Amino acid sequence: MVLMKHVMSSQQLSLLSYANNCMLMASSSVYRRQQFLIRSLGGGIDHSRNMQQDLRSVEVDAESVIRSITPALDLTRHKGQAGKIAVIGGCREYTGAPYFAAISALKIGADLSHVFCTKDAAPVIKSYSPELIVHPVLEESYSVREEDKKFISSKVLAEVDKWMERFDCLVIGPGLGRDPFLLDCVSEIIRHARQTNVPIVIDGDGLFLVTNNIDLVSGYALAVLTPNVNEYKRLVEKVLSSEVNDADATQQVLSLAKKIGGVTILKKGKSDLISDGDTVKSVSIYGSPRRCGGQGDILSGSVAVFLSWARQHIKAADPNSNLSCKNPAVLGCIAGSAMMRKAASVAFSHKKRSTITGDIIEFLGKSLEDICPAT
Ligand SMILES: NC(=O)C1=CN([C@@H]2O[C@H](COP(=O)(O)OP(=O)(O)OC[C@H]3O[C@@H](n4cnc5c(N)ncnc54)[C@H](O)[C@@H]3O)[C@@H](O)[C@H]2O)[C@@H](O)CC1
Numbered sequence: 157m158v159l160m161k162h163v164m165s166s167q168q169l170s171l172l173s174y175a176n177n178c179m180l181m182a183s184s185s186v187y188r189r190q191q192f193l194i195r196s197l198g199g200g201i202d203h204s205r206n207m208q209q210d211l212r213s214v215e216v217d218a219e220s221v222i223r224s225i226t227p228a229l230d231l232t233r234h235k236g237q238a239g240k241i242a243v244i245g246g247c248r249e250y251t252g253a254p255y256f257a258a259i260s261a262l263k264i265g266a267d268l269s270h271v272f273c274t275k276d277a278a279p280v281i282k283s284y285s286p287e288l289i290v291h292p293v294l295e296e297s298y299s300v301r302e303e304d305k306k307f308i309s310s311k312v313l314a315e316v317d318k319w320m321e322r323f324d325c326l327v328i329g330p331g332l333g334r335d336p337f338l339l340d341c342v343s344e345i346i347r348h349a350r351q352t353n354v355p356i357v358i359d360g361d362g363l364f365l366v367t368n369n370i371d372l373v374s375g376y377a378l379a380v381l382t383p384n385v386n387e388y389k390r391l392v393e394k395v396l397s398s399e400v401n402d403a404d405a406t407q408q409v410l411s412l413a414k415k416i417g418g419v420t421i422l423k424k425g426k427s428d429l430i431s432d433g434d435t436v437k438s439v440s441i442y443g444s445p446r447r448c449g450g451q452g453d454i455l456s457g458s459v460a461v462f463l464s465w466a467r468q469h470i471k472a473a474d475p476n477s478n479l480s481c482k483n484p485a486v487l488g489c490i491a492g493s494a495m496m497r498k499a500a501s502v503a504f505s506h507k508k509r510s511t512i513t514g515d516i517i518e519f520l521g522k523s524l525e526d527i528c529p530a531t
């Protein structure tokens with residue numbers, strides 16, 4: 157059925173373009189036949205219109221959210237007030253992902269950005285940037301003897317715990333890998349973050365962990381999950397025991413967030429859909445046709461910063477605030493999504509096909525400046 161709809165709409169498109177090119181033949185029988193076919197296939201057009209209508213109805217004014225929650229820069233502020241973020245990720249295979257997330261947090265405007273990664277990933281990540289504070293504390297199974305696992309695990313947790321209360325948000329998962337021992341340690345880190353009320357953004361391999369252990373985040377309102385197409389599919393299958401339903405995407409993401417006890421879900425795609433189980437928002441502005449790897453990592457680092465700023469903004473109870481939504485996790489997702497998409501679109505306008513993740517990161521500052529000037 158779905159396949160048929162696709163076939164129908166591509167037929168329609170070619171017929172429409174053919175019909176346009178043949179306007180001169182308007183009186184011919186060929187043209188009348190084309191018109192008949194286009195009318196007969198009209199159901200497909202109506203269907204996609206309905207879907208667009210559905211998304212438009214929840215489209216949010218993301219720029220005004222960014223303007224509301226971004227703190228003013230002034231000379232009285234001290235280091236740390238604009239945010240301290242930690243990324244838990246980086247292993248033998250992946251060093252780019254944690255770097256992208258952590259550097260994006262700084263480029264958006266956080267004051268300090270830490271990375272907790274494995275011992276072999278640390279020197280590599282440090283060499284990308286002296287701006288990041290890198291802790292080589294995580295261990296994978298291959299480097300730990302069975303009898304040492306308990307001791308090593310409590311050592312890892314103690315290392316992260318020393319810092320935990322200083323962080324405004326953790327990003328868990330970019331380039332984390334899927335080593336079982338490492339993931340057990342990260343489960344404990346998540347439990348400690350919850351106990352201390354530190355917000356968490358779960359992405360990449362963190363989603364692999366959480367999808368198989370949903371209790372880790374279930375009911376935690378300060379948790380954000382940022383699944384891509386594959387990660388979302390796995391989450392829906394596991395939590396809702398059903399298939400992804402693109403025709404009713406807003407309702408499904410709402411049900412999913414509700415079923416996980418009010419965590420916030422940012423479903424990435426052509427439009428980003430955001431839900432905390434109460435409301436669904438969509439961010440469709442900007443964007444780029446380049447799909448190079450690493451853009452989700454920029455997003456997770458950005459969401460972490462905006463979530464922290466939204467939390468501060470709500471705590472300060474600014475009487476001039478015109479925000480209708482009061483959930484910092486949702487606000488952080490809206491702002492992070494729009495910022496990533498704008499930077500991607502600006503980078504694409506300069507670099508076209510050769511746009512890579514590093515180019516997008518370079519435009520985060522200008523993109524935020526366009527929406528919310530520093531002075
Ligand atoms: N430079 C790096 O170090 C990067 C590391 N990354 C890390 O790599 C690990 C695995 O993440 P992945 O995103 O690859 O895992 P996924 O499970 O999302 O992707 C696995 C496979 O699915 C395919 N796929 C992705 N999006 C798709 C779509 N929309 N439709 C159909 N197929 C699609 C990909 O080509 C890939 O082969 C994570 O830890 C992640 O953070 C990524 O963030 C990319 C950048």
Ligand SMILES: Nc1ncnc2c1ncn2[C@@H]1O[C@H](COP(=O)(O)OP(=O)(O)OP(=O)(O)O)[C@@H](O)[C@H]1O
Nearest residue numbers: 384424425426428443444449450451452453455496
């Ligand atoms: N088709 C699309 N059109 C426009 N923007 C998109 C599209 N798909 C994804 N994006 C944007 O790209 C960003 C990253 O989404 P993506 O699905 O690539 O994440 P990911 O697969 O986790 O990335 P990563 O390679 O970092 O793991 C999101 O913020 C989303 O808004």
Ligand SMILES: [Mg+2]
Nearest residue numbers: 360384452453
């Ligand atoms: Mg990803």
